[in-house]
Amino acid sequence: MGYIVELEGVNKIYGSNHVVRDLELKVEEGEFLTLLGSSGCGKTTTLRMIAGFEEPTTGSIKVEGEAIEEKEPFERNVNTVFQSYALFPHKTIFDNIAYGLKMKKVPKPEIKKRVTEMMELVQLEGFEKRYPSQLSGGQKQRVAIARALINRPRVLLLDEPLGALDLKLRKQMQLELKRLQRKLNITFIYVTHDQEEALTMSDRIAIMHDGVLDQLGTPTEIYEQPKTKFVATFIGETNIFDGQINDIKGSDISVVIENGYISGRGDGFKTGEYITVSVRPEKLKFAETPQEGFTVPALVKDYIYVGSIIKCIVSLPNGNELKIERLAGEKLPDIGSTIYPYWNREDAVLIHNRDNMVFETIDSITFN
Amino acid sequence: MEKAHSKHNWKSNTLPALVTVGPLTLILVLLVAIPLIYVVVMSFCSIDQYYNVEFKFTLDNYKRLISPDYMKIYGQSLLIALVTTLLCILIGYPFAYIIARTKSKKKRLLYMLVIIPFWTNSLIRIYGWRTFLGNNGWLNSILQTLHITNEPITFLYKQGTTVLGMVYCLLPFMIFPLYTALEKLDGSLLEASSDLGAKPLVTLREIIIPLTSGGIFSGSIMVFIPCLGYFFVSDILGGGNSDVIGNLIERQFQSGNNWPLGAALSIILIAVTLILVRIYKKMGGDMESLGV
Structure with missing residues (x-):
């Protein structure tokens, strides 16, 4: 299986600011990969390093198996859709889209043919002679995509391309982008901070946090089995409990938290370890009395x-506070009453706590 | 009733208008309109045998303006202005580009390098050049000390020297509008161009220059027009064949003592200026970047 883009041990440091840390990322051919994270997490910097606008401080970037760190952006077979579109204001829509072909010295009749095809593909027929300032946000977006696709890049990089559009248009463009990507079978690397967008569009999601790649996986994997506390809280709503494992029976794990015990199921944990338990609101149930393994009142x-x-x-x-989601019509306890939340053990996600070592160090201090 | 109402209106509208726009109008009338009208009137006056101005209408002054001698100087002046403008673009553009693209503190330093000479009287700076370039000037002393030449080289009193002085004096007027235009240029457009396969020089030709043409244009106007009038530069540095229109005017008011002729020449210069500004505006130039 060929990887189209490979990042190996990539670091980017600006002064004292470590923006991207030891990034290992392999992008498969033809997939829609999203770099997801809050602002300042290094996702845009990563994209810009692939495009060639930034140089990695250390590490290597390969496109189609070929190292490209030394190549200038105009020598790379990747194209970018910019967040602000970056359309050339003094050129018509036709000339904007034709720019890449003109640079490759493609003969004029072929330019005309390919630009016309491309404009049909993004549904912009009839806009050839207009200028960017005469277009709406959504239309500009299509021009930006068409312009980036005209050179038939192997990889298309998209930097929050829908950020400036209103919600309705954004939803529509999400589907269109996905359709385009399937149709053209081009690898998309897509940067966004919008988790819903990422879940809707991506084949795989790479979640970045403070310059570190926290988790790479399909939307389902990311949602169902978050590997870090950040991923669990960033994607969808969840309830988080921090605690310490007090007992393990097979795969069943009992965790002591403040005010009682909760339970979950998982492998690879050891008694005494500090962990985080994440339970989605729709998985939470409640009872009037403590259940086996669940003794926390609420x-x-x-x-x-x-x-x-x-x-x-x-x-x-x-x-x-905990959030419990129930279907309307179910019988619910009265406000002010005490309940005992519980869940099916397999519905809880157990996450190794990154702060484990800190806790262990604190535990090891003996007081006289 | 109605009369009283309108009287009230008159008061409430006119007083604030008088207080705010009034002084400005007064200044403009006193300092711009009246002198200008005076020059126009003067240009149609005649002189007696002792060169005293007579308020007698004549077109003689304008007829003299189209004599071949004058025509030659207009041509020469336009040529000097043209060459100066081109040189200013060639020197100013890279400089403005560097200032605009430099980040951090260095930017201010570079900007100050352009501004500081501006604070010194240009007449003094032109005399400085004369001292530098003269037969016994620094440059000749250096060349002779280093035995590159044995005889002093005559740098002064040439058309080229005048152009040098003009470029030196007027370069900041080119750099400022260029800097403003380049500063406004969105960096992501340059990235987009490169991303689509354009080499740096192609990006310069396709994106940077077209998008800063407004700055080139206003800079050119701001260099070209003063260049027609900066008589002191050609006076101090230039020889006989580097007179500009400004020299003609100066001479008529000073040694020539023919004010009506000088006035007519001034009108021609104002006309040329207005035509150039008109063309500038027609071609979509931004009046604000000219300081208008």
Whole structure:
């Protein structure tokens, strides 16, 4: 299986700012890969290094198996769709889209033919003679995509391309982009901070956090089996419990948290380890008495009706709040009553706590 | 009733108008309109045998303006202005580009390098060049000390020397608008161009120059027009064949003592200026970048 883009041990440091740390990323041919993270996580820098606008401080970047760190952007067979579109304001839409072909000295009749095809593909027929300033945001976006695709790059880099569009248009463009990508079978590397966008469009998602690649996986993997606390909280809503493993029986794990015990299922953990337990709101259930493995009481505080779903907010004795999602119509406890939240053990995701070593160090200090 | 109402209106509208726009209008009338009208009137006056101005209408002054001698100087002046403008673009553009693309503190330093000479009187700076280039000047002393030449080389009193002085004086007027235009240039456009396969020189030709043509244009206007009038540069540095229109005017008001002729020449210069500005505006130039 060929990898089209390979990043090996890539670091980017600006002064004292370590923007990208030891990044290892292999992008498969023809896939839609999203770099997801909040602003400043290094995702745009990573994209710019692949495009050639930034040089990695250390590490290597290969496209189609060939190292390209030394190549200038105009020598690379990748193209970029910029966040601000970066359309040339003094050129017509036709000339904007034709720019890449003109640079390759493609004969004029062929330029005309290919630009016309491309404009059809992005549904911009009839806009040839207009200038970028005469276009709406969505149309500009299409021009930017058409211009980047005209050279038939092996990889298309997209830097938050839908960021400036309104919600409705964004949803529509998401589907269009996905359709385009399937049709042309080009590898897309897509940068966004919008988790919903990432879940909708991607074959795989790479979640970055503080310059580190936290997790790489399919949307389902990322949602169902987050590997870090950041990933768990960043993608979708979840309830987080920090605690220490007090007992392991086979795969069943009992965790002690403040005010009681909770349970989950997992392998590769050891007794005494500090872990984080993440449970999605829709997996949470409740009972009037403590259940086997679940002894934490909670106070029902509020209900929020969201159409077919009811969100129930309950608070633990330590003040932390949990969100429970139930279908409308189910029987629910009264506000002010005490309940015991629980869940099927396999529905909890157990995450090794990055701060484990810190806790262990603190534990090892003996007080006289 | 209606009368009272309108009277009230008159008061409420006119007083603030008088207080705000009034002084400005007064200054403009006193310092611009009246002198200008005076020059126009003067240009149609005649002189008596003792060169006293007589308020007698004549077109003689304008007829003299189209004599071959004058025509030659207009041509020469336009040529000097043209060469100066081109040189200013060639020198100013890379410089402005570097200032605009430099980040951090160095940018201010570079900018100051352009501005500081501006604070010194240009007449003094032109005399400085004369001292530098003269037969006994620094440059000749250096060349002779290093035995590159044995005889002093005459640098002064040539058309080229005048152009040098003009370029030196007017370069900042080219750099400022170019800098403004280049500063506004969106860096992602350059990245996009490179991304699509354009080599740096192609990006310069296809993107940077077209998008900063406004700056080139206003810079050119701001260099070309003063260049027609900067008589002191050609006076101090130039020889007999480097007179500009400004020299003609100066001579008529000073040694020639023929004010009506000088006035007519001034009108021609103003006309040329207005035509150039008009062309500039027609071609889509931005009046604000000319300081208008």
